[in-house]
Amino acid sequence: MYDVAIIGAGVTGSAIARYLSRYQVKACVIEREEDVCDGTSKANSAIVHAGFDAHPGSLKAKMNVRGSEMMEDLSKELDFPYDRNGSLVVATKDQDASLLDKLAEQGRENGVKDIRILDEKELKEMEPNLADDVVKALYAPTGAIVCPFNLTIALAENAADNGVEFFLNTTVEKVERDGDHYRIETDGKVIEAKAVVNAAGVYADAINNMVSAHKYHIIPRRGQYKLLDKTAGQHVRRTIFQLPSKMGKGVLVSPTVHGNLIVGPTAEDIDDKEGINTTSEGLDSLSRTAALSVKNVPLYEVITSFAGLRAHEEGGDFVLGEAEDAPNFFNALGIESPGLSSAPAIGEYLSDLVAEKLGLEKNPNFNGKRKGILDPSKLSMEERNELIKKNPAYGQIICRCEMITEGQILDAIHRTLGARSLDGVKRRTRAGMGRCQAGFCSPRTMEILEREVPMSAFDVTKTGGKSKLVIGYNKRV
Numbered sequence: 217m218y219d220v221a222i223i224g225a226g227v228t229g230s231a232i233a234r235y236l237s238r239y240q241v242k243a244c245v246i247e248r249e250e251d252v253c254d255g256t257s258k259a260n261s262a263i264v265h266a267g268f269d270a271h272p273g274s275l276k277a278k279m280n281v282r283g284s285e286m287m288e289d290l291s292k293e294l295d296f297p298y299d300r301n302g303s304l305v306v307a308t309k310d311q312d313a314s315l316l317d318k319l320a321e322q323g324r325e326n327g328v329k330d331i332r333i334l335d336e337k338e339l340k341e342m343e344p345n346l347a348d349d350v351v352k353a354l355y356a357p358t359g360a361i362v363c364p365f366n367l368t369i370a371l372a373e374n375a376a377d378n379g380v381e382f383f384l385n386t387t388v389e390k391v392e393r394d395g396d397h398y399r400i401e402t403d404g405k406v407i408e409a410k411a412v413v414n415a416a417g418v419y420a421d422a423i424n425n426m427v428s429a430h431k432y433h434i435i436p437r438r439g440q441y442k443l444l445d446k447t448a449g450q451h452v453r454r455t456i457f458q459l460p461s462k463m464g465k466g467v468l469v470s471p472t473v474h475g476n477l478i479v480g481p482t483a484e485d486i487d488d489k490e491g492i493n494t495t496s497e498g499l500d501s502l503s504r505t506a507a508l509s510v511k512n513v514p515l516y517e518v519i520t521s522f523a524g525l526r527a528h529e530e531g532g533d534f535v536l537g538e539a540e541d542a543p544n545f546f547n548a549l550g551i552e553s554p555g556l557s558s559a560p561a562i563g564e565y566l567s568d569l570v571a572e573k574l575g576l577e578k579n580p581n582f583n584g585k586r587k588g589i590l591d592p593s594k595l596s597m598e599e600r601n602e603l604i605k606k607n608p609a610y611g612q613i614i615c616r617c618e619m620i621t622e623g624q625i626l627d628a629i630h631r632t633l634g635a636r637s638l639d640g641v642k643r644r645t646r647a648g649m650g651r652c653q654a655g656f657c658s659p660r661t662m663e664i665l666e667r668e669v670p671m672s673a674f675d676v677t678k679t680g681g682k683s684k685l686v687i688g689y690n691k692r693v
Contacts, residue, residue: 217408218243218410219242222415223416224417225252225368226257228417229413229416236571243380246388248387250681251384253368256418257365258524259441260553263554263556264362267281267328268319268322277326282561283559294588295588298360298473299362299473300358302360302454304456304457306353308347319460349508350509359454361455365644369643374583374585374586377586383402393427394408397544398412400412418434418525420432421433421434421529441522441523442480443472443519449476456509456510457509467479469506479502485528493523494521498523527551529550535549616650616656617656620657638661641661
């Protein structure tokens, strides 16, 4: 019997797990995919929003501003990339620039610090590549960028190191109240828990509707993106937003913490909760729309495109807290943008609610620190040479685009919640994220997985499930 079972190991579920581990608790996380960070958390804008566009008084506003305030310190505690680069919401001469003043007023009401309106002269000095029609902007210096993979993985690793169990490749099929606790039927086992936290992303409505008469409906909102090579990474320094609409914050152009440039997303409401395919229409629209705010975006430098699904709940706000008619069942539902920015605050808020309800005491052995995978490129030449002497695997380059060594991949495999697929290695180390998009390093990475896990070459997958890479022999010796 667990005290708490968390359904979903995305950034929200992993944050709840990490902050819950501050208490003396027997907890587990149930995730249907083969790794953490395998849903919406892997496919988003990687932005830490300042918090000016959420409606004052809403949970989105409260969690966004608090999450943004927490993120920098959290990045130091858990060792993941974070850069407070600032953001701009721009208006062109054909738009109603007074909307920027309303956004600024709203941001101040939400508690966003130091936001101000910039005129055209100051704006163009700050970002020379803004479109010629841009005449005014809202500047939020607390806006930031982050690595969503490393953030989610760091939260999960730290939770696991503090005693939270993770059940991966485990799909929840049924949740029901059974006396004073919940019975969770999965495709492999039955898990019983005194409390359940529902952080199941686009499927959170289905989980809630199993136990509560208050039904929710989540609409998958697809966002498509283009990712550009690092040669385009300095085209803008800050995150450039367009005036928001009822469908979201619009298409942005932003650097990433790894030096790339990202353009997106689209906003398309679809029926398919697995619909993460890109479309030619969606990707083509990005090129046209991005040009409204940033000129000469070097789209010939695109190295990949992808899509993610936002869990848009019809009420338009986050749903956080205990269900009225389901004691000890807590929702983290409708976590769309700014969900990534809000994750630490949601984790803190819900874990405290659960702990209070269950009467949990603080964990005196909680360790809030985590060290990420060593990056030899950040060492001096002397330090690197010494590292290679001690461990020659750090002298073997596997991914030449990103200069990732065998030592880093070994660390990714053998650490807490270690990688078991190509995408698992990629998200932890960036092996395969460069210009060639894993075209050359995949065979070497597969060999390392086969040797170190260990596993058969026939069982190595791209991202778990049926995504196997080797399906037979073309000849035998």
